[in-house]
Amino acid sequence: MAPRPLNVGLIGLGTVGSQVAERMLSWGPQLSRRAGVELCLQKVLVRDVAKRRTIEISPGLLTAGGDEPMRSYIERAIHAGKHVITANKVVMAKHGPELLDAAAGKNVDVYFEAAVGGGIPLISTFRTDLQANRIERVSAVINGTTNYVLGRMASAGLPMADAVREAQEAGYAEADPSDDIGGFDATYKLAILASIAYEIKVRPDEIYREGIEGIEPVDFRYARELGYAIKLIAHTQRHPGRVEARVHPALVSLEHPLARVEGAENAVFVEGDLVGQVLLVGQGAGGRPTASAVVGDLIDLARSIRRGVQSRPSFSFDDRVGVIPIGEVKTRAYYRIRVDDRPGVLAAIGQVFAEEGVSISSFIQKDAWSHDMTVELVVTTHPSLEASLQKARERMARLEPVHAVSAFLRVF
């Protein structure tokens, strides 16, 4: 006897939802064959049933909902004993561990492959293929909007505002791009990745965050001369008893694979103790890649329901492992400093670094402005405590011949 069809309710029919519906409606038999059970799109919840849609969908499938937040939709589904698949990174980053605990209590599953890295298989890679490993570090270019913007600033010398406008016109940035530019989106994704990689609860507000605001076209020129690209990096690393987790722009060696991630692409570099280094690259956003992850989860879930087993291991989070305060993290830095063009300035700056215990890796005098008799200095450091690097920055800014510490970036 054929198994009973698996009924699917879909919330949202926007960029992602419409592609999920489209795949289910146009590719039903293939998906059902892979799942071993018929997948039946039963209802689609939207805000406005009368709205014009990009896909053809029977009006009978649509139903309108209020504006309750997604988290409570997911909670209600779990409490009603229903499995959930979500692409919502904000909900999973902020409440993922509790939702997964609640799901375990109800013997249902929450799948969220699409919440990080769009179509790139990340969660399933950690949950299944890399299970035998202790994950040592994860470094990623995980926000397509900022990567596009930084790429255009680097290649065309555009100021940030122009590059953002171009990204909006090309459909790579939202009308309000502050979540991306400010590094919030990358922080949500890193919170999910770190939680899954180490099986601990990493909250977005525990992750050090800096956006790409403040980077100027000249920084790309200097970085390239020194052998680096500039990327928004999401990085986490295991230390004894604690983990490091940070999101900020950084100079990345041109030799590193993350330096070569172009445009709206995403890349995640994982290091496990057994597997070594693994690089996952692909489209980190967009309706179709994200639908690929959502529908992939659906097939996986349908298979496990049909077999009556959980095909994937459930999560158990270790509460004892916390995130290291940023001041205690060791990193390299790049400073761009505008100073008076007169003797003694270099010595004063060198003294600040020496007193803060920061050792200098390179010290270059760049362009001079003859109109105000200033020059630009570019300094890179060896690995040092972040607290010392910050202190050096503040102290230099107060030196009399220093006009401004115009840029302070980490070197990755």
Ligand SMILES: NC(=O)c1ccc[n+]([C@@H]2O[C@H](COP(=O)([O-])OP(=O)(O)OC[C@H]3O[C@@H](n4cnc5c(N)ncnc54)[C@H](OP(=O)(O)O)[C@@H]3O)[C@@H](O)[C@H]2O)c1
């Ligand atoms: N776009 C991407 O590339 C991408 C990638 C990865 C993850 N995600 C995540 O996927 C989710 C959907 O993103 P999207 O880009 O598809 O968004 P979107 O285009 O804005 O679509 C949102 C959909 O949700 C519906 N909706 C909103 N609030 C609702 C409510 N209270 N009750 C019922 N329906 C409601 C809207 O209904 P109406 O159509 O009637 O307005 C719309 O169909 C988000 O959590 C996002 O973070 C997106």
